Amino acid sequence: MSKISIFGSGNMGSALKARFEDAGNSVEFIGREDEVKPLGDIVVFAVPYPSVKDIIKKYKAELTGKIIVDITNPLDFNTFDDLVVPADSSATAEIAKELPDSHLLKAFNTTFAAVLANKTVGDNVKPRVLVAGDSESAKEKLIDAVEGSGLDILDAGKLKRARELEAVGLLNISLAAAEKISWSQGFHLYK
Template sequence: MIKELLNKLFGNKDVSPAMTQTETATHKENNTMTTYTIFGRGNMATAIAGILTKGGATVEHIGSADSASAKINGSVVILAVPYPAVDSIIAAHKDELAGKTVIDITNPLNFETFDSLVVPVGSSATAEIQAKLPQSRVLKAFNTNFAATLSTGKIGDITTTVLVAGDDADAKHALITDVNAGGLDALDAGSLKRVHELEAVGFLQLTLAGSEKISWTGGFGLVK
């Protein structure tokens, strides 16, 4: 848990805490029309779906076999797939994604070397996606979380915090509210430019877990 690193990256922005039971119940009553479409059926997709449904949202999944042909019904789309799979999803659904919020959870690692990112220096996967989807509101979220810490809601004794970045304040607020309703803390980590740092944190976390220096039930927690 590296409080100093997170403070340097994100400053003193307020963490939005998980809702109380009363607040969650009220949110569920008002959130019945929110529908998420998640591309992916893996551990991360399942864990994220669990958070959102707990908060009252409706979630549908699109698996890899149907990713090119399935209709997107959600107003918010989550790309819970490996980064190399993103381009084919965009190619098949660019028109459908226009006007929607698109949440990128990817960490664009070079999985052959596990020692670098595959996006241009200074850029990010999310920035590349936003450039390809100029009519969508593209956010980065969940890339610094492991599936286990999303499912349990804990990193050690600390409530799991989801870091969210992007240029659309309303889209960020809506996602943060839904994450809070699902029982987790969330933090507006800044603009699309800050995704570069988020992906660096995600990269570091994955390499540490891959080398068994931290566990897949561990990670970085935000002490507030």
Template sequence: MATITIFGQGNMGQAIAGVFQAGGHSVDFAGKEGPRGELGQVVVLAVPYGAVAGIVTANKEALKGKIIVDISNPVNFETMDELLVPAGTSAAEELAKLLPEARIVKAFNTNFAATLASQKVAEEVPAVVELASDDEEAKGHLAAYIQAGGLQTVDAGALKRARELEAMGFLQITLAMREEISWTAGFALMK
């Protein structure tokens, strides 16, 4: 059983907690002030992209060596026209620069909370979580924890693939905000 700390108790944080708890793992939530105790083996940053740097600054020493899961989509929500990271990079890669001694995995950013909770896209196709990381062992552990909770996973490759995952997340959010798709919809992966 893994211990998992989730920063953020919103819809995504709650849905991700449900996945891990269904797999038999222990979940603790942390607020802006940090965790109540020690951080878990896995730390999920289920917060808006703009909040990540503050969490990292406040918890830098405690995050060393942990599997850090970045779920963010660094969308400029004021304009809905661009990503907030420089071209040729991703939020996950920027996080890896801030935490060089952590094990960064991009995951959950192409899933809406409703699809994680129901484990279905559009209430009919099994939901799949894409993972990208340069740390194969961390990615493997996280995939096993997610699969134990009932979801499928797919290895999207190295951490630089987070660029494409974040573009997918951006497109999906844009479509939902324009009411082209519902918040229970999304991208499905058929194998």
């Protein structure tokens, strides 16, 4: 069991809180107006990518050594048609530069909140979440924290795979925004 701190209590943060609690973890939301306080073993950034900068500024010392799960999709919110990070990087890699002593993971960004909340994608298929990161122990701790939640996690490789996960997230969001798919559907990796 882990103590998990989630920045962001919107649709994604709320769905993740429920899934982590299903797996027996202790979960708290951290709001932007909250005083700085000790954080859990696992910290989730469930906020728009531009908001991460303020979190890091306020909590940099508390984030040191933590497992950070970045679920952001660094979209250009004006067009919903591009990513705002360098083409050879990712939001997670950019965050890792700011938090070099933390263990960055990319996960949940290719899975919509409704899929997480319902624990199904498409025709009642159990959602499979992809996770990328350089720390094998951090990935294992996240996988353990999701065990029993109604989700599967598949290790997608090193942190450099976050770039591809963010591209899939962009495609998923743009298809749903154009009403070509439902927000309760999306990509699923069968194995």
